[in-house]
Amino acid sequence: MALFESKNEHALDKNGLIPAHIAIIMDGNGRWAKKRMMPRVYGHKEGMNTLKKIAIHAQDLGVKVLTLYAFSTENWKRPNDEVSFLMNLPIDFFDVFMPELIENKIKVTTIGWIDELPEKTKKIVQNAVERTKDHEGMILNFAFNYGSRQEMTEAIKNVAEKVQRKELSAEDVTEELVSQEMFTGFLNEYQDPDLVIRTSGEIRISNFLLWQIAYSELYFTDEYWPDFSPKSLDQAIATYQHRNRRFGGI
Template sequence: MKHFFRNEKNKPTDTTEILFNAAEKIPHHIAIIMDGNGRWAQKKFLPRIAGHKEGMNTVKKITKRASQIGVKVLTLYAFSTENWKRPDTEVSFLMQLPVDFFDTFVPDLIKENVKVQVIGFTDQLPLHTKKAVEQAIEDTKNNTGMILNFALNYGSRSEMLEATKQIAEQVKAGELAVEDINEVVFEQQLMTTTLGEYQDVDYMIRTSGEERISNFLLWQNAYSEFYFTKVLWPDFDEAALEQAIGVYQTRHRRFGGI
């Protein structure tokens, strides 16, 4: 089965041709706000949790395809620091999802050579969720392919506040001079520092038609390209990902230049 991207004339183009001729235009770091699970379920007269369950199946499909295309890091906004405000039953289900997801998908991740990482305030997660995450990280630590980076109990403002506090402590302890604080020093305190050269996001995708960042990787998204689609996350399949990347390949990133 062939897969296609859309070129600048919106005509289908064979994926293999695009990858061969423009491999450098594959975004190294894609970040996705997986929005629309609840609305997907509502449209089908199902409970919201059914949407979240189907959304995890989409994660599996998109992870595999992104890895095959050549993406280096795929960061998925799985649970924000604000999501605790949702009904207790929904939060409990969301906290169980990583357990079920990794229980069934880790063998595939190993087969695909995908490495699991997590950013967020994981110390605040329920014990069973935290254990599942830590086990997945351990099981895939030797993989050398794409990094599947889950943002779990993550909020960008809190991340930057914590980074600021850590730098302040270094200054207070005499380990760092104020005049030596720069972007590199700050980035070293962010949760994404383990991503190394791929710390900055190249392409930020949000599904469901909403057009906002929602406290997601505010620093890392400084120069990323944005793509908003009305497709609800459970319906965002491999072809939708390819179409999004096709749009990315038509853009010219200037980084403040000409």
């Protein structure tokens, strides 16, 4: 059951409004594994399998962009063996999933400081981006080594430098300009998520897309990420379909 929702589950209307951009905080892998008396890394491996299923289902539903919080700038604080495992996951993921990405014309993109990833991880991620760059299907956007406050700080610096160089005046600085300076600027009309989902029962945003989610609908579920299924995604979207998005108006 989603937190803040009634116990009566909504039914997904596949002909109804499907959020163009869904962003997911994939949380609970370690706790899922611990509950089964398994190492935390086992949960991350199962989480990768969940990611595959959700990506294909999202595309089938007509989602245009699926942004996944894969590794935050704060995740480097985790134990070294867990970080090493997480850095190898993209290698395993793209090695196995690339044929399906190509078959489904899914386009891989990234946000975050990719250059700071280990060389082998960076290479496989960049290869996935390059091999799918001409695809016209859903955009599968990975947030690797990403933190929203850092992103906003960099955007502010970039704008300030342009003003200093007299490329811009202070009056030129608008919300639209700032949005274009964010990592998600390349997504254009899809840069702001319509729906943000967080698994595992935690009710916080954890430094994820803070600028972009100003008017996003938020959906929290108690399910751990490895248990999150296509049916779970349907329920999140069905709940979204019953929201009244007023964007500050009436």
